[in-house]
Amino acid sequence: MPSKKQKAKNRRNVSTVNWVENKDGTHSIAVASKVKPDNTQKGNSWVQLLNPDSGKSARKYTTDENANTVQFEEMTLNEVENKSNDDIAQIQRLIDMKRGKLEMCTLPSYDIPKEIWNSAETGKQLRFGFPIEKCRSSADYYVKTYETMVYLEEAAQTLFVQSFNQDDVDFSYTGENQIFYFMKEKRMAEINGAIDENLLDCFVLEPHKKSDFFTVERYSGQIKRKSAEKIFVQMSEESFSKFNSICMEQSFDIRFCLNRTPYQLQHFALDILNEQRLFTALINNPKYDETGNSSKTPPEILIDFSPNLKLNPEQKLAVQSIVNATSKPLPFVLFGPPGTGKTKTLVAAIEKIVRLTDKNVLVCGQSNAACDEIATRLIPALTEDEMFRMYALSYDVHKIKSDIEPYSNRIGKEFHYPPLQFIMKYRVVICTLCTAGTLTRANISPKHFSYVIIDECASAHETMALIPIAGLCTETGKVHANIVVAGDPKQLDAVTKSDQAKKLGFGTSFMEHLFERPLYKCDPETNEFCGKYITQLIRNYRSHESILKIPNELFYNGTLLAKASDDATNWFVNNSLLPSKKFPIIFRSVQGNSERSDANKSMFNTNEVNMVMEYIDKLLKLKLKNGERISQSDIGVVTPYKMQRRCISQACHRGNLDDITIGTAEVFQGQERPIIIVSTVRSGGNKLGFVNNPRRFNVMITRAKCLLVIVGDPHLLQYCSNWRKLITFCLENNALVQSRYRYPSI
Structure with missing residues (x-):
C-alpha cells in the first residue's frame, strides 16, 4: 500500500482540473490528464467532462496531437472512476464546493465619524473622556479607544490610497473575462507595493474629458493582478459592455477605493467582544497577573516524537503544550526568535492534533505568505480531505502555488467561498486573519474549532488578532478554543499609517501586550518562562x-x-x-x-x-x-x-x-x-x-x-x-x- 506521502505525490501529478462553460450557460468540469490512459494511442491526450448537476455521466474527448480530430464517447461515472480514482475525488470535491456558497451576514458599514475624519485630515488631537493609559482597565474604555484607533487608521489609509489616483489613463482590453489593463510609469512601483499590501482593491473610472451638458458616467471595477509594468483590472458586470465600447476612444481618471473589509471586521470583532463580555476573558484576565507555576502536570495526550521530525527539546515542549492545551482558557505563546524553527514547531503541533485527536484546527496568519508556508509544509502530512486552504475572493489566482491548489478554494480562474458544511468537513482550515472573518459572519459553531493558531501575531494589530477569536470560537464570557499565538515581539510590529493611532498604542500587538503581564514574563532568577503558558525557542539554525x-x-x-x-x-x-x-x-x-x-x-x-x-x-x-x-x-x-x-x-x-x-x-x-x-x-x-x-x-x-x-x-x-x-x-x-x-x- 502506498504511503500518504506517495499518495499525495501521485495526486499532484495526475491531472489539472478546471471548469468549462457549456453553450447553454451551465458548467462542466474538465480534467486534463498528464498521464496517457491505457486505451488511447500513442501521442493522444484526453479530457473528461463531468456534469456537476447530474453527477451521472461524462464524456471522453480523445484528441490526436498530430491531427486535429476529436472523438466523443459517453461514459458512466463508474467507468470514469476506473480511469483515475484520484481524478474523480478531485472532481467530486469541486462539485461539492461549487454546489452553493457561504452564507454570511452583511457587515455594518462602520462609517468613519466626522470628528475623526477632521482629526485625521488636520492632525488635531482627539479628546477622550478618560485617561488614555487606562484604556485597558475596563471594557468600555477599551472598546471606545480601539474603535477610535481603527477609525483613525482607516482614515489615514484612505488618504494614502487617494494619493495614488491617476488622471488621463489609457486602458486596453485583454480579451479575457472583463479584464483590462493600464500602464502608467508615474508611481507604478508604489502602486504595486500598495496592491501587495492589499490596500488597493476597488476603483471608479470617469472619462478624463468631461462634458458640461451630460452627467459624468462612472465605471466601477476591481484590481485583479499586476506585473512590473501593467495593472490588470476587472470591470463590474454592469460597467463592462459600455466601458469596452468606449475605452479605446478616450482616457479615464482612476480613483482608487480602500478595501474597507479589514476595518469593518475589526469593528465587528470589537462589537462581539463587547456583546459577549469577553474583555475579562481575553484582554484583561486577572490570571495574566499571576506568577507562572513551573510545576509540571502529566500530559493527557502522550506524544511519541519520531526521530524523523528532528525536533529539539524546546520545540517538543511547545508541541506537547499546544496539543494538550496546557494554557487553556488562557492563550499559549510560542516565542520564536529568528531562525529558531517557529513554523516547523507549529506544523508539528498541527500534525499531532490531527493524528492524535478528533479536534479541528483553524490556522491564521497576518499574510498569505505565512499561510502558504504552513500549508506547504503540511502537504506531506495531510491529505486533500484533511486540509483546506481558503483564500479571499480578491486574491490573485496567478499567485497560488501549484502544490497548494488541490487543497484550495480555487475553481477555474477565481476563488469561491463554499458552503459552511463543506468547510466544516476539514480538520485543518488555513486562511488569513481577515478571511477568518467570513467564518464568523457565517455563524460557524463556536465549538467547531478546538484550536485557533495565529502566526505572525506580533506583527498584527490587536484588533486583527481578535477576528479569528471573537464570535468564531467564543460565547458569552467564554473562549472555547485553545488560542495559540506565535511570533517575535522583538521584530517588526504592525504597520500603522496613522501617527495619532500609533501614539495611542495601536501598533502594540496582542502578543506584546501578553508579554507585559507577569504570567508571560521571563523569571529573572532562572531566566526561563513558564512552559505551561509560553515557550521560547532558543536554538538558531540559520546564522553564523x-x-x-x-x-x-x-x-x-x-x-x-x-x-x-x-x-x-x-x-x-x-x-x-x-x-x-x-x-x-x-x-x-x-x-x-x-x-x-x-x-x-x-x-x-x-x-x-x-x-x-x-x-x-x-x-x-x-x-x-x-x-x-x-x-x-x-x-x-x-x-x-x-x-x-x-x-x-x-x-x-x-x-x-x-x-x-x-x-x-x-x-x-x-x-x-x-x-x-x-x-x-x-x-x-x-x-x-x-x-x-x-x-x-x-x-x-x-x-x-x-x-x-x-x-x-x-x-x-x-x-x-x-x-x-x-x-x-x-x-x-x-x-x-x-x-x-x-x-x-x-
Missing part, C-alpha cells in the same frame, strides 16, 4: 555565530544558541572577500547624499546603490572553496526605504539580475538568504529616521546565513546605540572597510 552575536545580546538576553551547520554558515570563512578571514561580516563605510524622491518622499542614496552593485558583481564572480559559485537567488538586498529598493531593483534589472530578492525589512521578515546586503541609505548629519528603529535593525541583520554586508555611514549610524554596538563589533574584528572619511578606531 558572529552574525547572531549582536542581536542575541541586544534583544534576546543572550539566550540564543548558534546551531546552524558549518556547511550552511562557513561558505566565506578564509575567503579573500572578507577583511577578517574568519569573520563573515563586512561593514563598508560609504558617505553619499541621501536624497528624497519627489514622487513618494522616500529616500535613496546613489553612492550606496553603486556600492551594493559592486558587491553583487564581486560575489557572482567569486568561486567558493568547494569550487561552486554564488547564484543570484543566494543574495538578498534589504533596505529601510522603498525608493532605495526601487533604485537597486532597476540597477539589477539592467544587469539581468532579476533573481536577486530586493526589499524592505517588512518584505524580508520571515525570510532568509545565505548572503544579505543591507543598505542603510541615510548619510551625514545626525538624523536617522526609522533606521533608528530597533525592530527594523533586528530584522535586517538577522536574515543572513553565512555573509552579512552592511553598506552605510558609520559616522551617522553611531548615533543609534544598536548600530554603534554593531560598528564597534566590526571594528574589534577588523571588518570595517574605511572610506576616505575614516571612522575612529577603538
Whole structure:
C-alpha cells in the first residue's frame, strides 16, 4: 500500500482540473490528464467532462496531437472512476464546493465619524473622556479607544490610497473575462507595493474629458493582478459592455477605493467582544497577573516524537503544550526568535492534533505568505480531505502555488467561498486573519474549532488578532478554543499609517501586550518562562555565530544558541572577500547624499546603490572553496526605504539580475538568504529616521546565513546605540572597510 506521502505525490501529478462553460450557460468540469490512459494511442491526450448537476455521466474527448480530430464517447461515472480514482475525488470535491456558497451576514458599514475624519485630515488631537493609559482597565474604555484607533487608521489609509489616483489613463482590453489593463510609469512601483499590501482593491473610472451638458458616467471595477509594468483590472458586470465600447476612444481618471473589509471586521470583532463580555476573558484576565507555576502536570495526550521530525527539546515542549492545551482558557505563546524553527514547531503541533485527536484546527496568519508556508509544509502530512486552504475572493489566482491548489478554494480562474458544511468537513482550515472573518459572519459553531493558531501575531494589530477569536470560537464570557499565538515581539510590529493611532498604542500587538503581564514574563532568577503558558525557542539554525552575536545580546538576553551547520554558515570563512578571514561580516563605510524622491518622499542614496552593485558583481564572480559559485537567488538586498529598493531593483534589472530578492525589512521578515546586503541609505548629519528603529535593525541583520554586508555611514549610524554596538563589533574584528572619511578606531 502506498504511503500518504506517495499518495499525495501521485495526486499532484495526475491531472489539472478546471471548469468549462457549456453553450447553454451551465458548467462542466474538465480534467486534463498528464498521464496517457491505457486505451488511447500513442501521442493522444484526453479530457473528461463531468456534469456537476447530474453527477451521472461524462464524456471522453480523445484528441490526436498530430491531427486535429476529436472523438466523443459517453461514459458512466463508474467507468470514469476506473480511469483515475484520484481524478474523480478531485472532481467530486469541486462539485461539492461549487454546489452553493457561504452564507454570511452583511457587515455594518462602520462609517468613519466626522470628528475623526477632521482629526485625521488636520492632525488635531482627539479628546477622550478618560485617561488614555487606562484604556485597558475596563471594557468600555477599551472598546471606545480601539474603535477610535481603527477609525483613525482607516482614515489615514484612505488618504494614502487617494494619493495614488491617476488622471488621463489609457486602458486596453485583454480579451479575457472583463479584464483590462493600464500602464502608467508615474508611481507604478508604489502602486504595486500598495496592491501587495492589499490596500488597493476597488476603483471608479470617469472619462478624463468631461462634458458640461451630460452627467459624468462612472465605471466601477476591481484590481485583479499586476506585473512590473501593467495593472490588470476587472470591470463590474454592469460597467463592462459600455466601458469596452468606449475605452479605446478616450482616457479615464482612476480613483482608487480602500478595501474597507479589514476595518469593518475589526469593528465587528470589537462589537462581539463587547456583546459577549469577553474583555475579562481575553484582554484583561486577572490570571495574566499571576506568577507562572513551573510545576509540571502529566500530559493527557502522550506524544511519541519520531526521530524523523528532528525536533529539539524546546520545540517538543511547545508541541506537547499546544496539543494538550496546557494554557487553556488562557492563550499559549510560542516565542520564536529568528531562525529558531517557529513554523516547523507549529506544523508539528498541527500534525499531532490531527493524528492524535478528533479536534479541528483553524490556522491564521497576518499574510498569505505565512499561510502558504504552513500549508506547504503540511502537504506531506495531510491529505486533500484533511486540509483546506481558503483564500479571499480578491486574491490573485496567478499567485497560488501549484502544490497548494488541490487543497484550495480555487475553481477555474477565481476563488469561491463554499458552503459552511463543506468547510466544516476539514480538520485543518488555513486562511488569513481577515478571511477568518467570513467564518464568523457565517455563524460557524463556536465549538467547531478546538484550536485557533495565529502566526505572525506580533506583527498584527490587536484588533486583527481578535477576528479569528471573537464570535468564531467564543460565547458569552467564554473562549472555547485553545488560542495559540506565535511570533517575535522583538521584530517588526504592525504597520500603522496613522501617527495619532500609533501614539495611542495601536501598533502594540496582542502578543506584546501578553508579554507585559507577569504570567508571560521571563523569571529573572532562572531566566526561563513558564512552559505551561509560553515557550521560547532558543536554538538558531540559520546564522553564523558572529552574525547572531549582536542581536542575541541586544534583544534576546543572550539566550540564543548558534546551531546552524558549518556547511550552511562557513561558505566565506578564509575567503579573500572578507577583511577578517574568519569573520563573515563586512561593514563598508560609504558617505553619499541621501536624497528624497519627489514622487513618494522616500529616500535613496546613489553612492550606496553603486556600492551594493559592486558587491553583487564581486560575489557572482567569486568561486567558493568547494569550487561552486554564488547564484543570484543566494543574495538578498534589504533596505529601510522603498525608493532605495526601487533604485537597486532597476540597477539589477539592467544587469539581468532579476533573481536577486530586493526589499524592505517588512518584505524580508520571515525570510532568509545565505548572503544579505543591507543598505542603510541615510548619510551625514545626525538624523536617522526609522533606521533608528530597533525592530527594523533586528530584522535586517538577522536574515543572513553565512555573509552579512552592511553598506552605510558609520559616522551617522553611531548615533543609534544598536548600530554603534554593531560598528564597534566590526571594528574589534577588523571588518570595517574605511572610506576616505575614516571612522575612529577603538
